[in-house]
Structure formats: structure tokens, C-alpha cells
Amino acid sequence: MPPINLNPYIAFRDNARQAMTFYQSVFGGELNVMTFADGGMPHEPAEADRVMHAQLEAPDGLVLMAADTPSSMEHRPGGSISISLSGDDEAALTGYWEQLSGSGMVHMPLEKAPWGDSFGMCADQFGVQWMVNISGAATS
Structure with a gap:
């Protein structure tokens, strides 16, 4: 049986390319x-260069997907989902956080939490919610 993947897929309004380029600089x-034009999908002429699908595959196995929401569809930035990054690589996770x-x-600074890990919550410049948890680590 082939593996099943679960990947975050973020909806943007006209700035998916900018956001995904930023995430590529992070990860x-x-x-x-x-683009919608590349994919042959029906679209408004002004949206031809908007992102129909973007996929970032990072060297450590992270996969992040995104698209621009067409103007004919409702868009709710941030929604009710946070993307969680967790593990024990303190340097990498702290770098992502920064x-x-x-x-x-920053909604909650990245600092030692009551359960012993370092934990923080933030929204990035695009309004996407992130949680970072570093197992058993202590950050300054």
C-alpha cells in the first residue's frame, strides 16, 4: 500500500507566489x-498569472502547498487552522520561528512552556498561523 501524505494547503488572495517565495527562503x-493560465483552468483574464497550485518541497521532508483563491470565491485569511512545526532540532526550529x-x-513568545518544551505561537506576514514546539529545549 502506498504511503498517504497529509500536507498543509494554504489559500491566499493574489499573493500566493510572494508567500511561497518567502516560505522557500525560510525552509x-x-x-x-x-498559474491558472498554465493549468488551462477557466479564469478571469486578470487572474491568468495568479497561482493555481504551488508546492514547496524542503530538504528535511516538509511539504507546503498553496494557491490564490479566485475572485469568484470567498476568501477567509488565516481561517481556523495553525501549522505546527515540532521536533528536537532547536537550531532549525528556532531559525524557522525567527x-x-x-x-x-507574535501571539505567544517562543519560550519554555510548563510541559518542559519550548513553545511559541505567531502569525506570519501573510496572516498564516504557526506554532513551534521544540522538545525539551530551552531557548533564551
Whole structure:
């Protein structure tokens, strides 16, 4: 039986390419972008260059997908979902935190939590909600 993947898929309004380029600068990896025109999908002429599908595959196995929401559809930035990054690589996770929160808004600083891990919550500059948990680590 082939593996099943569960990947975050973020909806943007006209700035998916900018957001995914930012995430590529944070996580590294290869970014593939297909526009509505590339995909042969029906679209408004002004939306031809908007992102129909983008996929970032980072070297450490992270996969992030995104698209621009067509103007004919409702768009709710941020929605009710947070993307969680967790593990024990303190340097990598702290680096992700610094980049994601740097131009965004920190809801809870990345610091030692009551359960012993370091934990923080933020929204990046695109309004996407992130949670970072570093197992048993202590950050300054």
C-alpha cells in the first residue's frame, strides 16, 4: 500500500507566489508554481498569472502547498487552522520561528512552556498561523 501524505494547503488572495517565495527562503527546497493560465483552468483574464497550485518541497521532508483563491470565491485569511512545526532540532526550529515571526505578529513568545518544551505561537506576514514546539529545549 502506498504511503498517504497529509500536507498543509494554504489559500491566499493574489499573493500566493510572494508567500511561497518567502516560505522557500525560510525552509529552503524546491518551489514549483503553476498559474491558472498554465493549468488551462477557466479564469478571469486578470487572474491568468495568479497561482493555481504551488508546492514547496524542503530538504528535511516538509511539504507546503498553496494557491490564490479566485475572485469568484470567498476568501477567509488565516481561517481556523495553525501549522505546527515540532521536533528536537532547536537550531532549525528556532531559525524557522525567527523568520516566520520576524515580519508578523507574535501571539505567544517562543519560550519554555510548563510541559518542559519550548513553545511559541505567531502569525506570519501573510496572516498564516504557526506554532513551534521544540522538545525539551530551552531557548533564551
